[in-house]
Every structure is written in structure tokens, then in C-alpha cells.
Amino acid sequence: MAPLLVAGLGAGALVLLHLRDPHEEGSYGICPVYALTGWYCPGCGGLRAMHNLTEGRLIDSLHSNILALPLVxxxxxxxxxxxxxxxxxxxxxxxxxxxxTAWAVPALFVVYSVLRNTPWGTWLTPV
Structure with missing residues (x-):
């Protein structure tokens, strides 16, 4: 029963993201990390990436947050x-x-966060 509840919650979140576009400013608020520091965190662009996935726009999803698809x-x-x-x-x-793996995954998030906030990683910034 619990796995179906978790799967249902995940599906419900996808439906919500499909129906309410996070590309519209203020639709889901602002990232607190970005608001406080001006830096993109590893999750910045994740809602937009999921919205793009629900519309079948894979490339746009990867441009919003390249980590969203593997995590989903x-x-x-x-x-x-x-x-x-x-x-x-x-x-x-x-x-x-x-x-x-326990060390590599957090290290990946740190490297990704730092890289997307440098001039060389502008291709990783959320669109």
C-alpha cells in the first residue's frame, strides 16, 4: 500500500507541474538559496525541468536542470x-x-553547484 501511495504522490506532483507552469515568475516562489546568495543551487531549474518533461520537451528539460532526469x-x-x-x-x-558512491553523489552536487555559477558553466544555468 505504501509504495502505491508514494507513486501516487509522485504522479500528482507531475500533474501539478504539468498544469501550473513554473516558467511564469512567482508561480512557485523563488529558491531561497538563490534569493539569499544569488547562486544557483543544484535544484534550481528542477521544477521547470519536470514541467518540460511532462510536455515531452527533453532538451528543454536538460537545459533547465541536467540532474532532474537522472534523479527522476x-x-x-x-x-x-x-x-x-x-x-x-x-x-x-x-x-x-x-x-x-556515498561520497561521489554529494561531491557531484557540490561540483555541479560551483560549475553552474562560474563563467565556464553558464550552459548549466537554468533557462
Whole structure:
């Protein structure tokens, strides 16, 4: 039951993002990190990226936030695995990750955040 609830919440969020365009200024507020520092955080452009995905505009989605698509795919795989395990009567387990992955993912977010705020990373800034 819980996996279906989580999947339903994810689908509901996608429907909301499809119906209410985050490209319109002020529709979802402003990123607090950007408001306080003027820097783009790793999540900046994520709502626009998801909106573009719901409209089938993959390239526009990648221009808004290049990390959004891989994160959504990982979430979908995780919920799918959780659903299958629940259906078969197995307990839910968190995916096991190695120590190198545990360090690499936050490092990726830090490098991505710094790079998108430099003159060389302007192609990573949200559109």
C-alpha cells in the first residue's frame, strides 16, 4: 500500500507541474538559496525541468536542470522495485550503496553547484 501511495504522490506532483507552469515568475516562489546568495543551487531549474518533461520537451528539460532526469529515473526505479517487493510480500529495503558512491553523489552536487555559477558553466544555468 505504501509504495502505491508514494507513486501516487509522485504522479500528482507531475500533474501539478504539468498544469501550473513554473516558467511564469512567482508561480512557485523563488529558491531561497538563490534569493539569499544569488547562486544557483543544484535544484534550481528542477521544477521547470519536470514541467518540460511532462510536455515531452527533453532538451528543454536538460537545459533547465541536467540532474532532474537522472534523479527522476532513479526515483521511478526505486518505487518500482519497492512496489514489486511489496507485491511479492517482501519487506522494503533501502538500496545499498558503497562508500565511494556515498561520497561521489554529494561531491557531484557540490561540483555541479560551483560549475553552474562560474563563467565556464553558464550552459548549466537554468533557462
Amino acid at each position: 529515473l532513479a526515483f521511478a526505479l526505486w518505487v518500482g522495485d519497492w512496489t514489486i517487493r511489496a507485491w511479492r510480500g517482501r519487506t522494503m529495503r533501502l538500496p545499498s550503496i558503497g562508500l565511494s
